[in-house]
Amino acid sequence: MDIGGTEVQDRKVPTHEVTYVQLRNMVLTGGLAPGQAVTIQGLTKELNAGMTPVREAIRRLTAEGALTLHGNRRVSVPRLTAALLDQIAFARLTVEPKIAELAAPRLSAQTIERLVEIDAGIDPAIRRDDIPAYLTGNHLFHFTLYEASGAQVLIEIAQSLWLRFGPSLRVVAARYSEGRLPDRHLDALEAARAGDGRALARAIEADIAQGVDMVRQALQAGEV
Amino acid sequence: MDIGGTEVQDRKVPTHEVTYVQLRNMVLTGGLAPGQAVTIQGLTKELNAGMTPVREAIRRLTAEGALTLHGNRRVSVPRLTAALLDQIAFARLTVEPKIAELAAPRLSAQTIERLVEIDAGIDPAIRRDDIPAYLTGNHLFHFTLYEASGAQVLIEIAQSLWLRFGPSLRVVAARYSEGRLPDRHLDALEAARAGDGRALARAIEADIAQGVDMVRQALQAGEV
DNA sequence: TCTCGATTAATTTGATCAAATTTCTTGACA
DNA sequence: TGTCAAGAAATTTGATCAAATTAATCGAGA
Numbered sequence: 001m002d003i004g005g006t007e008v009q010d011r012k013v014p015t016h017e018v019t020y021v022q023l024r025n026m027v028l029t030g031g032l033a034p035g036q037a038v039t040i041q042g043l044t045k046e047l048n049a050g051m052t053p054v055r056e057a058i059r060r061l062t063a064e065g066a067l068t069l070h071g072n073r074r075v076s077v078p079r080l081t082a083a084l085l086d087q088i089a090f091a092r093l094t095v096e097p098k099i100a101e102l103a104a105p106r107l108s109a110q111t112i113e114r115l116v117e118i119d120a121g122i123d124p125a126i127r128r129d130d131i132p133a134y135l136t137g138n139h140l141f142h143f144t145l146y147e148a149s150g151a152q153v154l155i156e157i158a159q160s161l162w163l164r165f166g167p168s169l170r171v172v173a174a175r176y177s178e179g180r181l182p183d184r185h186l187d188a189l190e191a192a193r194a195g196d197g198r199a200l201a202r203a204i205e206a207d208i209a210q211g212v213d214m215v216r217q218a219l220q221a222g223e224v
Numbered sequence: 225m226d227i228g229g230t231e232v233q234d235r236k237v238p239t240h241e242v243t244y245v246q247l248r249n250m251v252l253t254g255g256l257a258p259g260q261a262v263t264i265q266g267l268t269k270e271l272n273a274g275m276t277p278v279r280e281a282i283r284r285l286t287a288e289g290a291l292t293l294h295g296n297r298r299v300s301v302p303r304l305t306a307a308l309l310d311q312i313a314f315a316r317l318t319v320e321p322k323i324a325e326l327a328a329p330r331l332s333a334q335t336i337e338r339l340v341e342i343d344a345g346i347d348p349a350i351r352r353d354d355i356p357a358y359l360t361g362n363h364l365f366h367f368t369l370y371e372a373s374g375a376q377v378l379i380e381i382a383q384s385l386w387l388r389f390g391p392s393l394r395v396v397a398a399r400y401s402e403g404r405l406p407d408r409h410l411d412a413l414e415a416a417r418a419g420d421g422r423a424l425a426r427a428i429e430a431d432i433a434q435g436v437d438m439v440r441q442a443l444q445a446g447e448v
Numbered sequence: 449t450c451t452c453g454a455t456t457a458a459t460t461t462g463a464t465c466a467a468a469t470t471t472c473t474t475g476a477c478a
Numbered sequence: 479t480g481t482c483a484a485g486a487a488a489t490t491t492g493a494t495c496a497a498a499t500t501a502a503t504c505g506a507g508a
Contacts, residue, residue: 012501014297014459016283041491050460052276055492056283059240063287065380072468073238073492087377094318153311153388156289157381164377236467238493265457274495279458296502297458 104197290387328421
């Protein structure tokens with residue numbers, strides 16, 4: 001079917017895909033806490049999907065490191081340890097700035113505009129203590145930028161790292177919600193407008209380092 | 225059940241796990257070529273497993289980048305492009321040497337011994353043109369080393385990268401089977417014995433670069 | 449070239465079996 | 479008589495399969 005020169009996308013999105021996205025968002029922006037157990041049957045009711053779609057969503061998220069399978073067939077959200085955090089930090093700090101650098105020369109004015117809009121929505125969310133909205137906005141900001149790079153493999157790695165990081169960040173975010181942290185997104189936007197890949201990469205690096213430090217401190221204090 | 229002081233592992237390994245390993249090995253060491261289509265029903269017969277286990281194995285491998293889902297419900301082994309290869313190369317060259325460096329101080333004499341044995345089996349495999357055995361040995365060498373690092377997150381990233389790389393490497397390996405390439409594994413073993421993390425990382429880096437170059441050349445020649 | 453079956457394969461549901469966990473019961477011992 | 483631990487029953491949950499449904503593809507005929 002072709003309307004006005006645009007191919008209409010009327011393919012049905014399968015339930016397992018929808019379920020996967022729902023569950024992933026739960027991990028990413030709050031629904032699930034570190035250490036929390038997840039059951040197939042529970043999700044079957046909560047997301048009212050069948051058993052197979054839920055099963056497949058869990059398998060995918062497990063492969064991505066968002067969930068862990070225990071020997072007893074049980075599934076839960078992994079709790080971060082210092083060792084895991086170090087690895088995640090290393091990987092994020094090498095991969096994500098690289099993605100940003102690759103994205104810089106490919107950013108359209110339209111995409112930059114969109115990034116500005118997304119960022120504009122983040123501060124209000126912080127101010128009204130809406131942690132899920134803050135996390136969603138933050139995630140959207142980064143991955144809207146990353147998508148511009150076209151570096152699919154690196155993006156998927158970053159995605160996996162965010163899934164491991166998310167639940168802990170959520171716990172921590174509540175405590176730092178006063179918004180007195182330096183806003184690296186503004187630096188990033190400036191670099192994006194200037195088309196300066198190096199500067200953009202540095203801004204992203206600083207942003208990540210900030211988040212990692214927050215979680216690391218909370219971890220040492222035993223809050224996560 | 226406890227026999228002779230050793231806890232007996234009589235927990236049944238679920239079919240979906242077995243199926244996953246089988247399918248992963250097919251991707252990794254040869255069964256599946258780049259671009260090859262994969263069907264659920266086909267695997268059901270080939271691995272004689274039920275539908276659910278096959279389905280879950282495919283979902284996991286898809287999440288790991290070993291397979292791609294097309295909009296039309298079709299699944300296939302992704303074909304490498306120059307852009308993908310660049311990303312994989314970047315990620316492998318930053319992550320795997322890091323893992324090796326982390327592993328160095330934790331290598332037991334026993335593990336080094338095992339690495340020597342594995343490496344000793346690789347040359348004969350090359351000489352008798354046994355590509356699957358060569359690939360299996362190569363994979364085993366790297367990941368036996370990597371496991372010693374205890375860096376689970378980084379290992380999983382490496383695993384995913386190997387899954388993306390494997391099918392193309394297989395195609396290429398057949399052409400270079402004469403074994404006239406410098407053996408980086410020997411350098412790695414030497415560094416391992418000396419406990420020199422930096423040197424070990426460099427050896428692994430060189431080994432990866434070699435493999436990447438081979439695939440890159442084949443890619444430019446349109447052989448993959 | 450387009451439309452309409454026919455075919456193939458993926459998706460989804462529901463049922464059944466097996467494993468793990470929790471709850472309940474029972475009896476020994478203080 | 480009360481406490482607690484061992485064991486058994488009940489419940490919950492996961493694993494697997496088979497059948498029914500739905501989507502995509504292919505080819506014949508208009």
